Amino acid sequence: DAKTTQPPSMDCAEGRAANLPCNHSTISGNEYVYWYRQIHSQGPQYIIHGLKNNETNEMASLIITEDRKSSTLILPHATLRDTAVYYCIDPANAGGTSYGKLTFGQGTILTVHP
């Protein structure tokens, strides 16, 4: 099974950048890395995805290493509302009926402090 490794928890001061690492050494060459987050009691929320190039959207930036074995999600100016569990996902299968068949691990609990 495709697996990712994330630290169980991280802290960040409000207004500072939060850098969340993820190891995904078994990811296949044509598969995206996905990041989701789950704020307490809510359904998970898509953040960003990437293949090999760095990506940025209104929520975050994603830095993927050249060998694609790891990535870092960056929240440039963390706020208290960014406190959540962040999931880095390496899809178990590529294409076909596996669309949407994501496996969510334990994730990283990010706590943003005032």
Place this chain on the structure above:
Amino acid sequence: NAGVTQTPKFQVLKTGQSMTLQCAQDMNHEYMSWYRQDPGMGLRLIHYSVGAGITDQGEVPNGYNVSRSTTEDFPLRLLSAAPSQTSVYFCASSYSFGDPPRKLFFGSGTQLSVL
């Protein structure tokens, strides 16, 4: 667009009772799925569907049934509830094509307690 709508938000059952958790989406998504989340654990896939009339098992399918008669609806049935099914249930949907294919949209969840 309402997105993914789950009902009910809360439910208490007695052991052996049956019930259906409802999930509906108005985004014309082909793919729909059900996850459960237990305290301190990640989400585990129960069942999924790649289109009307097509369903398949996920990681933890035992004790649950699904059907997909329309694109919009994907109900999850508990045939005989057990305390081990106490959990928070999330429904999700996505396009089966396009960029990106695995951008899932989740509902707000159903908190189920089985006594």
